[in-house]
Amino acid sequence: MTFGDGVKAAALLFVAAVVQVSIFSQLHVFGAVPDVLLVSLVALALLRGSVVGAVGGFFAGLLVDTATLGTLGLTSLVLTLAGYWIGRYGETTGRARAHAPFLSVAVVTVLYQLGLLVVHFVLGESAPAGAVVRSLIPAIVLNLILTAPIYALVRRLLRPAARDELTAEVQLLG
Amino acid sequence: MAVAPPSRSARAAVLASSVQRSKPTPYPSKARSALIRRAVVLALVLIALALITISFRSPTAGALHDVQGAGSTALRPFQIAATRVAQPFRDAYNYFSSISSTKSENARLKREYRTVRQQAIANRALAIKVQQLQRLLHLEQGSRFPADYQAVNAEVTSFPSGPFTHTLEIAAGSSSGVRLNSPVVSGDGLVGIVSNVEPQTAVVTLLTDPSTFVAARDVQTRVQGMVHTGPGGTLILDQVPKQLRVKKGDALVTDGTHNARYPDLYPYGIPIGRVSSVNATDTATFLQVQVTPFASLSSPDAVAVLVPKKQHR
Numbered sequence: 022m023t024f025g026d027g028v029k030a031a032a033l034l035f036v037a038a039v040v041q042v043s044i045f046s047q048l049h050v051f052g053a054v055p056d057v058l059l060v061s062l063v064a065l066a067l068l069r070g071s072v073v074g075a076v077g078g079f080f081a082g083l084l085v086d087t088a089t090l091g092t093l094g095l096t097s098l099v100l101t102l103a104g105y106w107i108g109r110y111g112e113t114t115g116r117a118r119a120h121a122p123f124l125s126v127a128v129v130t131v132l133y134q135l136g137l138l139v140v141h142f143v144l145g146e147s148a149p150a151g152a153v154v155r156s157l158i159p160a161i162v163l164n165l166i167l168t169a170p171i172y173a174l175v176r177r178l179l180r181p182a183a184r185d186e187l188t189a190e191v192q193l194l195g
Numbered sequence: 196m197a198v199a200p201p202s203r204s205a206r207a208a209v210l211a212s213s214v215q216r217s218k219p220t221p222y223p224s225k226a227r228s229a230l231i232r233r234a235v236v237l238a239l240v241l242i243a244l245a246l247i248t249i250s251f252r253s254p255t256a257g258a259l260h261d262v263q264g265a266g267s268t269a270l271r272p273f274q275i276a277a278t279r280v281a282q283p284f285r286d287a288y289n290y291f292s293s294i295s296s297t298k299s300e301n302a303r304l305k306r307e308y309r310t311v312r313q314q315a316i317a318n319r320a321l322a323i324k325v326q327q328l329q330r331l332l333h334l335e336q337g338s339r340f341p342a343d344y345q346a347v348n349a350e351v352t353s354f355p356s357g358p359f360t361h362t363l364e365i366a367a368g369s370s371s372g373v374r375l376n377s378p379v380v381s382g383d384g385l386v387g388i389v390s391n392v393e394p395q396t397a398v399v400t401l402l403t404d405p406s407t408f409v410a411a412r413d414v415q416t417r418v419q420g421m422v423h424t425g426p427g428g429t430l431i432l433d434q435v436p437k438q439l440r441v442k443k444g445d446a447l448v449t450d451g452t453h454n455a456r457y458p459d460l461y462p463y464g465i466p467i468g469r470v471s472s473v474n475a476t477d478t479a480t481f482l483q484v485q486v487t488p489f490a491s492l493s494s495p496d497a498v499a500v501l502v503p504k505k506q507h508r
Binding site: 035039040042043044047048071072075076079082083084086087088090092093094095097098101102105140144 | 231232235236239240242243244245246247249250251254259263264266267270273274275277278281285288
């Protein structure tokens with residue numbers, strides 16, 4: 022990953038975090054909130070791998086926690102793991118598949134919500150499991166609607182990485 | 196040194212050589228990248244956990260809180276800018292959302308209004324019925340109620356259908372003790388007389404029927420007469436000589452039985468009506484006394500049939 026790509030990725034996540042905190046967090050559709058930051062992170066991790074996904078998730082979460090004056094590190098922890106997991110999925114199997122972004126967003130939406138629920142529960146804060154579970158399907162649908170345009174935008178912003186830049190599980194010799 | 200045959204290529208010769216292959220190395224780049232990857236994730240997770248711990252232990256004070264506050268302040272302009280950019284879209288969304296919610300609220304309020312209106316109408320109808328039943332109960336429990344009669348309460352199932360019909364149908368018949376020629380009253384006064392009896396129903400001929408004649412007495416002047424329907428279809432008090440005095444506003448009640456041989460069908464004291472006008476002409480033998488019945492004969496909801504406790508001979 023080049024320095025320019027890093028700047029672009031940082032700018033992308035910064036804008037996504039600000040937009041998420043300022044605008045999208047107030048859009049409640051059937052009890053769910055569309056998560057433009059999560060979808061952007063998934064797109065970034067799929068295109069740039071697990072390390073970029075983890076680091077991007079950490080700093081995006083830090084921005085969200087800072088802007089909302091929430092428990093610092095809480096969103097970072099969950100987004101770090103989400104970015105890493107999606108990055109690994111992209112590196113190993115999913116990168117070239119057309120359905121990879123949609124599958125990743127659907128799965129990560131569920132894991133992200135449940136992860137936040139668990140962390141809040143562990144910290145002894147309010148953890149309304151029923152409301153979270155009821156909002157899962159609308160949240161998945163909303164995020165899937167956002168996936169196509171955001172993935173296309175991120176793909177245009179960050180050119181696909183050269184094969185030798187990626188971490189691969191299988192390396193060819195000769 | 197081995198010589199390769201002429202047909203074989205130089206590459207094949209190399210592959211076929213007896214040079215020992217080196218043992219596979221553990222791919223240092225792959226191992227290094229996996230290690231870096233795991234180290235980065237582990238470090239980030241640990242930092243996040245540390246931040247959570249510190250932030251959770253001192254949520255409102257401390258250096259981390261100050262840093263977070265400064266960060267939030269720094270982010271504020273961007274948030275405000277984003278909010279302002281999104282404001283027109285949000286306004287449009289709120290506009291359509293409010294239209295949608297207003298429509299649904301309007302529909303809900305209309306449904307509620309219809310329900311409440313139906314309940315109010317039903318309540319008013321019930322109140323009228325209750326009022327009539329209360330008056331009927333008051334009559335039955337009052338001192339004016341004839342002692343040797345018992346009341347059979349009944350609902351009116353059909354009303355007079357036009358100016359030529361002077362009968363009611365009630366939901367009580369011979370099985371309830373209703374007998375032919377039993378007087379029928381409402382809470383306000385005399386309604387008529389039973390003219391036909393079935394096991395479950397009975398027909399009541401109203402006071403306004405031309406065939407109905409009721410011996411009556413003016414309670415103020417004690418003048419006696421006969422109430423029946425006059426030539427114009429109105430109730431009149433007939434057979435009152437001109438020298439007797441009847442005043443407008445006097446109340447009339449049934450006169451009751453005076454002759455044991457010909458017992459009156461109506462017991463004494465049932466209110467009939469009020470005198471509405473009194474006229475006397477030189478040529479007529481009797482006073483022309485018009486009477487307005489107390490009972491609403493066109494729409495009584497509940498009536499009581501007065502059944503004698505002892506059967507007349």
